[in-house]
Amino acid sequence: MVRMTFLGTGGGRFATIYQARATGGIYLEDGKNLHIDPGPGALVRMRSVGIDPLKTDAILISHCHPDHYLDAEILIEAMTEGGTRKQGVLLASQSVIEGNGDFGPAISKYHLAKPRVVKVMHAFNKIGLKPLEISATPSAHSDTSGIGFKIQSSQGVISYVADTQLVEQVIKAHKHSRVVVACVTRPLGQRIPHHLSTEDAGYLMEKIKPELAVITHFGMRVIQENPETQAKWIEERSGVKTIAARDFMMVELKKEGAVVTDRIRQTPEK
Numbered sequence: 001m002v003r004m005t006f007l008g009t010g011g012g013r014f015a016t017i018y019q020a021r022a023t024g025g026i027y028l029e030d031g032k033n034l035h036i037d038p039g040p041g042a043l044v045r046m047r048s049v050g051i052d053p054l055k056t057d058a059i060l061i062s063h064c065h066p067d068h069y070l071d072a073e074i075l076i077e078a079m080t081e082g083g084t085r086k087q088g089v090l091l092a093s094q095s096v097i098e099g100n101g102d103f104g105p106a107i108s109k110y111h112l113a114k115p116r117v118v119k120v121m122h123a124f125n126k127i128g129l130k131p132l133e134i135s136a137t138p139s140a141h142s143d144t145s146g147i148g149f150k151i152q153s154s155q156g157v158i159s160y161v162a163d164t165q166l167v168e169q170v171i172k173a174h175k176h177s178r179v180v181v182a183c184v185t186r187p188l189g190q191r192i193p194h195h196l197s198t199e200d201a202g203y204l205m206e207k208i209k210p211e212l213a214v215i216t217h218f219g220m221r222v223i224q225e226n227p228e229t230q231a232k233w234i235e236e237r238s239g240v241k242t243i244a245a246r247d248f249m250m251v252e253l254k255k256e257g258a259v260v261t262d263r264i265r266q267t268p269e270k
C-alpha cells in the first residue's frame with residue numbers, strides 16, 4: 001500500500017506568506033519514506049500529525065521557490081540523525097543544489113555533505129530507491145531547471161506535477177500514471193504564466209486519464225474561489241475523479257482503489 005499525507009496544500013506567494021493553507025509538502029510511505037517539497041512549516045506539520053522526521057529516507061525538491069524547499073535543511077538534519085550518520089538521499093533540481101541564474105542554491109554546503117546521496121535531477125533522470133524508482137519530469141517554470149516527479153511505486157505510477165506551465169512535454173511525461181497530483185496555483189479564468197490554472201489541470205487530466213487526480217498547492221485566489229469548485233470543474237471536464245487536497249489529508253492507494261481520509265492527529269512520538 002502507498003500512503004500519501006498532505007502536510008500542506010497552499011502555494012504561491014501570498015497563500016504561503018499568510019499560511020492560508022499549510023505548506024509542508026507531501027510525505028509518501030511505500031517501503032521508503034519520501035518527503036516531497038518540504039516548504040515552510042513542514043517540520044511543524046509533521047509534529048502535529050505525529051510523523052517522526054527521522055523516518056525520512058529521501059527528500060525530493062522540484063525547484064528553488066521557498067514554498068517548495070524552505071524546511072529542507074532541517075529535514076536533512078533529521079534524515080541524517082542530526083548530521084551524525086551519512087544516510088538518506090536528496091534529489092533536487094539543479095537550482096536547489098547548485099544554483100541556476102538568480103535561483104539558489106537553497107541548501108548550504110554543510111547540509112549537502114550530510115546525506116549519503118545528493119543528486120541533481122534533470123528531466124528524464126532516473127534513480128532506483130528500492131522498492132521505488134524515481135524519475136524527474138520536465139517543467140516549464142520561472143526556475144528553468146525546475147522538474148516534476150514520477151514515482152514507480154508498489155501500486156503503479158504516481159505523478160507529481162510541480163509548478164509548471166502546461167506544455168505538451170509535461171502531458172507526455174506523465175502518461176500512464178495511476179494517480180496525478182498537480183500544483184494548481186490559479187482558479188478558473190485567472191491563468192498566469194509559469195503555473196497551472198484550473199483549466200490547465202482539466203486539460204492535463206483529460207489527456208492523461210489517471211484513475212485519480214489530486215489538486216494541491218492552492219494560491220490565494222484558488223482558496224477564495226474554493227478548491228472544491230475547481231476540482232468539480234476538472235472532474236466534469238476530464239471525466240477523471242478529482243479531489244481538492246485538504247491539509248492533513250491522506251490518500252491510501254491499494255490494488256482495489258484509493259481511500260481518502262484525514263490523518264488523525266496523534267501525540268508526537270518525541
Ligand SMILES: [Zn+2]
Nearest residue numbers: 011012067163
Ligand atoms: Zn510553488
Ligand SMILES: [Zn+2]
Nearest residue numbers: 063065141163
Ligand atoms: Zn514555483
